[in-house]
Amino acid sequence: MSEQAIASDRRAVPGDSEFDRDTAVSRREPGVYDIDLRAGWTIGNAVNGGYLLAVLGRALADALPHSDPFTVSAHYLTASRPGPAVVRTETVRTGRTLSTGQASLYQRDEHGDEVERLRVLASYGDLDALPDDVRTTATPPALPPMDQCFGPQDGPTPVAGGSAITGRLMLKLDPATLGWALGAPSGKGEMRSWFGLADGRDADPLSLLLAVDALPPTAFELGLSGWVPTVELTVHVRHRPAPGPLRVSITTRNLAGGFLEEDAEVWDSSDRLVAQSRQLARVRLGRPANRP
Amino acid sequence: MSEQAIASDRRAVPGDSEFDRDTAVSRREPGVYDIDLRAGWTIGNAVNGGYLLAVLGRALADALPHSDPFTVSAHYLTASRPGPAVVRTETVRTGRTLSTGQASLYQRDEHGDEVERLRVLASYGDLDALPDDVRTTATPPALPPMDQCFGPQDGPTPVAGGSAITGRLMLKLDPATLGWALGAPSGKGEMRSWFGLADGRDADPLSLLLAVDALPPTAFELGLSGWVPTVELTVHVRHRPAPGPLRVSITTRNLAGGFLEEDAEVWDSSDRLVAQSRQLARVRLGRPANRP
Structure with a gap:
């Protein structure tokens, strides 16, 4: 407890943190928001899909009468690049318990034409208004203590495929799901990790949209490498x-026809299942896993 | 084989069946379709969400350059009623492998005003163009033979909550997941069933959109009853x-805060996992399960 108390003096907090600054949207007019997509959240040349989801999630939280994302479905259209972007939202329906909205993110191409990057349908509510019944049969991922797990910063075997986004995150992966980083993928479609933001900011519903898409892809443990672009991603908070x-586990059970599903569970420090997600992603087959 | 051959003479076929007639949309103008939602697909007073998804799926198959739904995300806004409706589609992006579209279904209220019932984002492709690699670690649901399973038509314990839609379907539920119908729900959030269309029409990608939302809700086996309205449903074909x-299994692992997720898997007769889905639904807590 005392260690945590000391450390918390230096930690960023929700509202004043890297994640908050980099997902901040500026209202140009009702329902329309400007954002500068930050290069710190890229994997290779492309902006991370979970960060994009958090950006659209923040715009919708402002546009809708409810502020918490309950279920967010995103279809990814073209790869986003760092730089200016505009978010256009539409309020589809407002209700007492839930409101539904739509949002799209656009960037300009080299000819100055607007290109849509992703489109989102989302239903928002008030998490604090829910009854406190819990009948969860799912169990938290079996993760070793954090000091027995490994992140991109840890030697002597740094995680392959390092990207700018790893500097924003606190990722500590279960060694049992890190075989791919040593050239020996397990063949099981699982990845488990401790998860946080590098500056210590605690999680909130918006950062959960990031958490579900921030681990290395399960495809790596299936012996594949390269880009695994998301076609569609739906998150339930x-x-x-x-x-x-947080503890995040992702699982793939059906790699077939050049596509795979990736299911994520996010558990908090009080052993509560706080988010579930599923995505459909494309895979590139036949290549060996990256070696460090 | 001979029995099947004889039976197949009387079976409906894709393109000429109850499901095809009742989901047929009529193009009014490019991207806009008329449909008469049929009373045969209701549960209580509301039209089944899977049937609605198939209706929108059919409109998008016509509007988009690709004809097979790969991933379809629906947010349900208001309960649909039998009767006339209009589907408005938008082509969001067309690509070589995938095209993305949006569709909404509207009906008129008692004042003649249009009310949006559900909105869908979907990415379509060509299932026949996919490579035939299969690395599925999921296993088919452990279902007894069909003649040891029970459907709404079977006595002496007819399934409670019978609805018009049961006449359209061939449902044979695993007795191990039918405790709720006898007043003794198992407490496990599982339901397993053989699934087909009552007139014998074989499944196709569009009817899979129906299959994922056609079983009694897992909530019944959790001891709940009443309506379990879908907030959002995403299907991967x-x-x-x-x-x-087909064999369909649905599973709930997180009933909490008045909501639950329901994951469906659909397996075909050749042991292929042909569809996966997840929905977020609202639940009414505290009531005992219906007794027959």
Whole structure:
């Protein structure tokens, strides 16, 4: 407890953190927002899909009468690049318990024409208004203690495929799911990790949209490498996360026809399942996993 | 084989069946379609969400350059009623492998005003163009033979909550997941069933959109009853189903805060995982399960 108290003096907090600054949207007119997509959230040349989801999620939280994302479905159209972008939202329906909105992110191409990057349908509500019944049969991922897990910063075997986004995140992966980084993928479609923001900011519903798409892809443990672009990603936020690190597990059970699904669970420090997601992604087959 | 051959003489076929007639949309102008939602697909007073998804799926198959739904995300806004409706589609992006579209279904209220019932974002492709690699670690649901399973038509314990839609479907539920119908729900969030269309029409990608939302809700086996309205439902169609009955399993692992997720898997007669889905639904807590 005392260690945590000391450390918390230096930690960023929701509202004043890297994640908050980099996902901040500026209202140009009702329902329309400007944003500068930050290069710090890229994987290779492309902006991370979870960061983009958090940007659109923040715009919708402003545009809709409810502020918490309950279920967000994104279809990714073209790869986003760092730089200016505009978010256009539409309020589809407002209700007492739930409101539904739509949002799209656009950037300009080399000819100055607007190109749509992704489109989102989302239903928002108030997490604090939900009853506190919990009948979860799912169990938290079996993760070793954080000091027995490994992140991109840890030697002597740095995680392959390092990207700018790794500097924004606190990722500590279960060694049992890190075989791919040593050239020996397990063949199981699983990845498990401790997750946080590098500056110590605690999770909130918006950062959960990032958490579900921030681990290395399960495809790596299936012996594949290269880009695994998301076609569609849907996130359910089920509870406001407690302070402290999150645990994220992702699982693939059906790699077929050049596509795979990736299911994520996000658990908070009080053993509550706070978010679930599923995505459909394309895979490039036949290549060996990256070696460090 | 001979029995099947005889039976197939009387079976409806894709393109000429109850499902095809009742989901047929009539193009009014490019991208706009008329449909009469049929009373045969209702549960209580509301039109089944899977049937609605198939209706929008058919409109998008016409509007987009690709004809197979790969991933379809629906947000349900208001309950649909039998009767006339209009589907408005928008082509969001067309690509070589995938095209993305949006569709909404509208009906008129008692004042003649249009009310949006559900909105869908979907990415379409060509299932027959996919490579035939399969690395599925998921396993088909453990279902007893069909003659040891029970459907709404079977006595002496008819399934409670019978609705018009049961006459359109061939449902044979695993007795191990039917405790709720006898007043003794298992407490496990699982439901497993053989699935087909009552007139014998074989499955195709469009009817898979129906299959994922056609079983009694897992909530019944959790001891709940009443309506479990879908907030959002996303379906991935992964392969064109082989002829013959499907097996559908649905699972709930996180009933909390008045909401639950329901994951469905649909397996075809050749043991291929042809569709996966997840929905977020609202639940009414505290009531005992219906007794027959």
